[in-house]
Amino acid sequence: xxxxxxxxxxxxxxxxxxxxxxxxxxxxxxxxxxxxxxxxxxxxxxxxxxxxxxxxxxxxxxxxxxxxxxxxxxxxxxxxxxxxxxxxxxxxxxxxxxxxxxxxxxxxxxxxxxxxxxxxxxxxxxxxxxxxxxxxxxxxxxxxxxxxxxxxxxxxxxxxxxxxxxxxxxxxxxxxxxxxxxxxxxxxxxxxxxxxxxxxxxxxxxxxxxxxxxxxxxxxxxxxxxxxxxxxxxxxxxxxxxxxxxxxxxxxxxxxxxxx
Numbered sequence: 440x441x442x443x444x445x446x447x448x449x450x451x452x453x454x455x456x457x458x459x460x461x462x463x464x465x466x467x468x469x470x471x472x473x474x475x476x477x478x479x480x481x482x483x484x485x486x487x488x489x490x491x492x493x494x495x496x497x498x499x500x501x502x503x504x505x506x507x508x509x510x511x512x513x514x515x516x517x518x519x520x521x522x523x524x525x526x527x528x529x530x531x532x533x534x535x536x537x538x539x540x541x542x543x544x545x546x547x548x549x550x551x552x553x554x555x556x557x558x559x560x561x562x563x564x565x566x567x568x569x570x571x572x573x574x575x576x577x578x579x580x581x582x583x584x585x586x587x588x589x590x591x592x593x594x595x596x597x598x599x600x601x602x603x604x605x606x607x608x609x610x611x612x613x614x615x616x617x618x619x620x621x622x623x624x625x626x627x628x629x630x631x632x633x634x635x636x637x638x639x640x641x642x643x644x645x646x647x648x649x650x651x652x653x654x655x656x657x658x659x660x661x662x663x664x665x666x667x668x669x670x671x672x673x674x675x676x677x678x679x680x681x682x683x684x685x686x687x688x689x690x691x692x693x694x695x696x697x698x699x
Contacts, residue, residue: 447524447686448494448524448525450685451523451524451525451685451686452492452525453625454547454549454625454663454685454686455490455492455523455525457599457620457622457625457627457663458485458627458665459474459476459490460597460598460599460620460622461597461598461599461620461622461627461629462483462485462486462593462597462629463486463593463596463597463598464476464477464478464486464487465477465478465479465480465486465592465596466478466479466514468510470503470506470507471493471496471498471503472491472492472493472496473489473490473491473492473496473503473507474489474490474492475489475490475507475510476488476489476490477510477511477514477516478589478593479514479515479589480586480588480589480592481586481589481590481592481593482586484519484521484543484690485521486593487511487514487516487519488519488520488521488690489507489518489519489520489521490520490521490523491520491522491523491525491526491527491530492525493525493527494524494525494526494527494528495527496527497527497528497529497530500529500530500533501533504518504533508693508697517692517693518692518693518697519690519691519692520534520539520690520691520692521688521689521690522541522688522689522690522691523686523688524686524688531691534691537693537694537697538694539691539692539693539694540691540692540694541689541690541691542689542690542691542692543667543689543690544667544668544669544687544688544689545665545666545667545668545687545688545689546665546666546667546668546674546684546686546687547663547664547665547684547685547686547687547688548663548664548665548666548674548677548678548682548683548684548685549661549662549663549682549683549685550661550662550663550680550681550682550683551660551661551681552626552651552654552655552659552660552661552662553660554681555648555651555655555662555680555681557648557651557652557655560645560648560649560651560652561645561648561649562649562652562653562656563604563606563646563649563650563652563653565601565602565603565604565619565653566603566604566605567603569591569594569595569603570587570591571605572603572605572616572618573587573590573591574587575605575607575613575616576613576616576630576632578612578613578634579613579615579616579632579633579634579635580635581616581630581632582630594618597620598622599620599621599622600620600621600622600657601618601619601620602618602619602620602621602650602653602654603616603618604616604617604618604619604646604649604650604653605646606642606645606646612634613634614633614634614637614642614646615631615632615633615634615642615643615645615646616630616631616632616646617629617630617631617632617646617647617649617650618630618650619650619651619653619654621654621657621658621659623658623659624658624659624660624661625659625661625662625663626650626651626653626654626655626657626659626661626662626663627662627663627664628647628650628651628662628663628664629664629665631643631646631647631650631664631673633646643676644676644680647680648680662682663685664677664682668687
């Protein structure tokens with residue numbers, strides 16, 4: 440029988456794998472079980488970071504950190520490690536000793552869709568116009584306009600089933616948006632955003648529920664999402680919708696002057 444830790448790590452491993460495929464990097468290389476993800480066209484840390492994927496893979500750490508630094512330098516990106524529960528503790532120990540800062544702790548949350556009361560949820564038809572969806576997200580300050588080409592490429596490279604959801608008023612003003620990606624019985628929710636001028640009016644909650652309904656109707660039985668731990672209003676909303684924390688991850692960046 441697997442131990443509780445083994446079962447928890449197996450779930451983390453599955454969610455991490457789905458996450459990588461839902462938000463794909465343009466370049467992925469491996470150093471042992473370290474996934475080195477880089478994307479020239481988009482600055483997201485999820486797709487510009489080193490992702491250790493095996494707690495037992497902690498050999499030759501100093502040289503591997505240096506190799507990763509050279510690879511990131513060739514992309515013009517700062518070296519960033521994304522440390523999930525799959526990362527070896529020995530790596531964190533080295534980063535602590537070298538003064539690497541820890542930032543943007545993120546909570547991965549899940550909920551069972553079989554337990555969601557989606558009665559009365561608007562059955563939204565996913566938008567096919569990727570450019571329009573991105574433009575309206577830009578209006579709502581979810582993205583900067585300069586990332587549009589890179590984001591279009593990311594969405595086009597997603598390996599799962601993508602649902603883009605957008606709510607607008609009669610004049611075409613965006614109210615809320617969300618992106619959902621389904622892999623089998625899992626549906627991930629990304630970029631859940633509501634118009635800053637219309638916060639606390641329920642638009643974000645409604646678009647999220649429409650995305651979950653779409654996932655459920657297409658075979659998903661569990662929803663998951665990622666949210667920065669400091670975003671307390673968003674976490675409160677997700678908890679109110681039945682999401683619970685599954686695990687956390689954080690980023691580590693080298694101190695100024697790091698040469699690899």
